[in-house]
Amino acid sequence: MENYTMEGRTYRYYGQEAPLYPFGYGLSYTTFQYRDLVLSPPVLPVCANLSVSVVLGNTGPRDGEEVVQLYLRWEQSSVPVPRWQLVAFRRVAVPAGRETKLSFQMVAEQRAVWAQDWRLEPGTFTLFAGGQQPGQQTRAPSEVLSARFTVTGAARPLRGC
Numbered sequence: 001m002e003n004y005t006m007e008g009r010t011y012r013y014y015g016q017e018a019p020l021y022p023f024g025y026g027l028s029y030t031t032f033q034y035r036d037l038v039l040s041p042p043v044l045p046v047c048a049n050l051s052v053s054v055v056l057g058n059t060g061p062r063d064g065e066e067v068v069q070l071y072l073r074w075e076q077s078s079v080p081v082p083r084w085q086l087v088a089f090r091r092v093a094v095p096a097g098r099e100t101k102l103s104f105q106m107v108a109e110q111r112a113v114w115a116q117d118w119r120l121e122p123g124t125f126t127l128f129a130g131g132q133q134p135g136q137q138t139r140a141p142s143e144v145l146s147a148r149f150t151v152t153g154a155a156r157p158l159r160g161c
Helices: none
Strands: 032-040 043-045 050-058 064-074 085-094 099-106 118-120 123-130 144-152
Touching: 032 123, 032 144, 050 064, 050 085, 050 123, 064 099, 085 099
Parallel strands: 043 144
Antiparallel strands: 032 050, 050 099, 064 085, 064 123, 123 144
């Protein structure tokens, strides 16, 4: 084998073709609503971590569990990267008619790209939060929120942070 790229070998690199059963696929006996996606700070140095919070509400008639998923998209990168990458997930039980605020910490290593070694690069990124992948078509209503953040500074090796 001489070609080690992942393009065309895993659904993360298929371009616009969606997988048949993506991560988080399934149904629930209730409905959920996401709101108030907050990224802090919205502009951060290349080696800094990002704090993420989102409010999840159970808008249905039954208690239920939701798998909250966070995906990262590089808006520009010096090397090929996935369309988006799962960076965090959590299964949360929410009683009917109630809300819960979830907090996540996205560490700098999760933004690293492989360019002969693991590197952190500046640029603009989009973070998605929801019960499914961004753009996923489902029969059950679900939503995915998105917010952008910016990383400043010079590109550097991950081990240099």
